[in-house]
Amino acid sequence: MGEPLLSIDNLHVKFARSEDEVYAVNGVSFSINENETLGIVGESGSGKSVTLMSSIGLLKENGTITAGTANFQGRDLLKMHRKQLEDIRGRDIGVIFQDPMTSLNPVMRIGDQIMEAMLTHHYAGRREAYDRTLQLMHEIGIPDPKTRFRSYPHEFSGGMRQRIMIAIALACEPQLLIADEPTTALDVTVQMQILALLQDLRRQRGMSVVMVTHDFGVATNFCDKIIVMYGGRIMEVAETDHFIRETAHPYSIGLKRSIIEIGHKGKEILPIPGATAAITEEPAGCPFAPRCTYASARCLQEVPELRPFGTDHQIACHHAEEVVSLVR
Amino acid sequence: MASTAAAARTELAVKKKSKNRSPLYQGWKRFKRHRLAVIGLVWVSLFFIAGVIGPWVAPYDYRVGDFLAINQGPSLKHIFGTDNVGHDMFSQILYSVRSALIIALGATLVSFVIGIVLGLWAGLRGGIADVIIMRAVDFMMTLPGFLFALILVILLGRGYWSLILAIGIPGWAGYARLVRSLVLGMRNGEMVEAATALGASQAHIARRYMLPNVVGSMGVALAFGIPGDLVQIAGLSIFGMGLQPPIPSFGNMIAQASDNILGFPWLLYFPAGIFALTLLSFLFVADGLQEAFSPKGGN
Amino acid sequence: MSDNLLLQVENVTKTFRVQGKKLHAIENVSFALEPGKTLGLVGESGSGKSTLGRLVLRLLDSDQGRILFNGTDISKIKKKDLRALRRDMQIIFQDPSASLNPRMTVGDAIEDAMEIHQIGTKAARQARVSELLQRVGLPDEVKYAYPHELSGGQLQRVGIARALSLNPKLIICDEPVSALDVSVQVQVIQLLRDLQKEYNLTYIFISHNLAVVEYLSDEIAVLYLGEVVEQAPADELFRNPSHPYTQVLLNSILKIPERPEQRQEMLSIQGEVPSPLNPPKGCPFHPRCAFAMETCRTIKPEQRTVSEGHFAACHLVDQAAGGLHR
């Protein structure tokens, strides 16, 4: 494994609201290696999407990065000027978003929207960019690319529009693809089509993919490595096989137990008590402590740092060992 | 079962019943933040007060002209000066406020009532009623209301009532279209579907579900409507079709001022200034209301 | 089929007029429901599952077919008598904040249901509201709150409390948990199940999430492009899916693997759901079906019995072999 493609260190992000402030990301550190699929899993409000969006400068207006670095190819993205970031976005890092219905420009032909990235980054001349767009459209499964080049987004279904989003993201052959809940808004059969397409494209191009999702099933089947996030911090990092064999963090365990799956009929499902609430004060101790059945006084004051827990497995919990023995 | 109740309690910190949580109060807080809107509201309230008590407070009777003091500039006796017949401009303006208010509010009310009735009818009933009313709205929208007002003035004459109807009647289309779109938006929404599933009658749904959610937008429309009608009244007078002198009105004063603007400019300053300031205040209030009740800003 | 059926839907069809063209939302659907049981309606977007739910409640009028609720055909009676029947049938929506009046406190919203039917005095209704809030696991102070102050999970409980307030017999749950977080989802599902046991409620549970439907339903109907392609008791359907579309659905669901070697491959079927404006002739699924034959393209398959209470609309369902020859 060479030097990691993107490594984020001690990232803190805050959002200003009319009456209070929300601590969305509270010290997140992880890295993505080349040709790797990383799954970042968590419920809404866990800060999974904010972490990635802030690292490439797509933070909402009321958000501010208060600390941390994001090294990509030896340069810190967080210290970059807007112009430099614009060169990287779309060329070296591609992004796919959640809702295909609203993520395409309604008054611009889809062919032009795919070609725009190539022309902006002078990746190819107009003629060559046109041919490459047709080729890309064919590759992602859009029938009759030549005529459909001139169609507009409202003439396509949700699944097709997500394919167009993928074509846009891959236009300049980026090394890293960030997929922010790419299949959440799609039906299950369409989701499978998109995941299959993403897997083929990734393998052909040796591209790294970061998949942000709340769906454990998608993450554990699609990604090589899993990161579980809660309350703006990383709870657990593990190779997927290790994660499946032995989930160690109380939150991950609780989450896996509370998901209803095929074949669970009649089985008693134990929900995690309470619900995720936005953190509006300076976080102290483990964010999951208020809802954790194994929480001790220490969990409330001292923030558990990520520490190794067996090979290719890290955990941020003071009592991981006891928890695992109890659960086994 | 107990665990879910306990769990729900931890998430929720709900304060006791207090009026400061109702959407109306939230709206008022947002309105107050719009400083210009507050200033506008102050001026508009003054304008209304002047309209009510004006005639009793006015130093001179609007009919009485002081021949000795024709076309004088502002002085202690006549703070806003006098016109070419010796009327005290300050009293004239006070009377005009009343006449303007009576006609503008009357006309807005006429437009509003016709608009609400037809808008609700088209929105709720749908079918042919909707098609006919909407075609009528398009018809009224193609030509400026002022043209219809002109024709109506010829027909009905230039008294208070005829002016109210002349300006009011052509103004219904805007309100009808707004009410219809609001009603249609809600009728297909889940809130009304849920109420229907509860067994609520259409009257109950209209009263308790639709009306409270329409009031905000209607308030904004009214706040924009009134200044519109004020301009129409003045426009008619400039055109020579407004209130017949000697009844004072902003339109007549401004028309008169424009005839001899070169000689006595103050004839213009006060009526035009107050008239414009009033319009501006209404617009600021409307802008503030929009901010308070705008759907984009949430409720 | 025992005769004390709460609900019988027979050959219901519904079409909408869209820009002059006919949209086939529901095509000749039939099913029956015993009191205290749950029927799961599963299907992807555009399958018409929500429309079917609204047809049963007569929030939409069907073109043809009968809907017998406690013996009366509600698709034919006048709107005025329908209102009395509304007390027995209620609905819970996917987005609770859209179904609640933003200008009404939660307490008033629940009380309004009883006010409409003039049930009890003001005081009695207030007491009932507190009782309902406690029953769905919300603290009593919530009755003063406005919808914009509560979380998704809490709003959904308010929606349930409001539906319960009239002691209904049938509740249509239209994707009640799809918009909620995982940990909150389970709490609402358990609440629904406990309430069913306690009040002997009958549910029609509509969702695109097969796992949740399996967990809650006694019987499941799979909808594709407005038609019921397969219907069976819950465990039978998952043990022996007999319609190609049901099989595709089951294979497309990504489960958390028990063991690393069980990680699923990403294999997907071709094509997209055709537009309901011009549904394909014959079997609606034939353009995307791996087993499609010439007859599938021309003749619409009728419901064939696979086993007791298990029907599938597919030419390949061989009654003897008890399901599709793989």
Added chain:
Amino acid sequence: MAVARFIAKRLVQIIITLILVISASYIMMYYSPGGFMNSSIMATALAPLQGQNPVLYHQVMDQFESRYGLNLPLWQQILKYLWHEFSFDFGNSMQNPSLHISAQLKQTLPVSALLAFGSVVLSVVIGVPLGIIAALKRNTWIDYVVSTVSLAGQAIPAFVLAVIMVLLFGVVFQGILPVTGWGSWKEMVLPVICLAAGNVGVVARYMRGSLIETLRQDYIRTAKAKGVKYWPLVFKHGVKNSLTAMITVIGPQFAFTVMGTIWVEQIFAIPGLGQVMQSAFTSFDYPLAITSVFLLGSMIMLMNLLVDIVYALIDPRVKL
């Protein structure tokens, strides 16, 4: 071609609307108390003649009534009149029968059209950029100034502004710009500015509102993710989408402006349609009044048709 069919449909609608407007006005004026449309005005004017020479009186009256077709049944009158209107044979003014209406309108209509069109163009040319700047610099002092000024522009009606202009350029800065009359482009400047003041505000506020809304959309975030630079993002993605919302405002604004011309022409003493209409209405000259309504109405409706076509060209989702 779809567009041709759309235009044909809309033209038919315009013609129907005009027929309705004119027939309605004709009927209203016919029954209006002022004896507006029957020959009572002429009868009163000639009353003394009736006493002296009844024969001559009846001759003149018959000749007058037949000239204006007043002796036909009402619906026939309307049909005849509509036929003349649409064939642009406007007949003669009642006030001074010798003056041929179409001649009179030939010089005045272009003046009003020029004023109205000029002010709408001016308000778009100034309003759109102002709105964009206010949106991009949201909640800064620039946005504050633009919003307040545009509200003020809306608040001061054209006729008030016109009088102020006359005062300014007539007295204080005398000679720079002519304050009355019509001829070269100089005379056009002040009236157009007065008319445009109100519109600039509306156009700017609409543009600002729809651009702010557009820049919040998901597809702007997609464009940023593509690395699209700031200005192309604002114009190719932001402004292009918000133009559609803004164009819908232009139609009604044009109708509002056309009304403004009537007042402005009077104050600046410009021989436009407004002047003609004013005298026609105040002196109950029905042929002139109805014809001016006819011309004004068709001008506005054609403008609305133009706006709809431009809207359809810009927004592909709109099927004609």
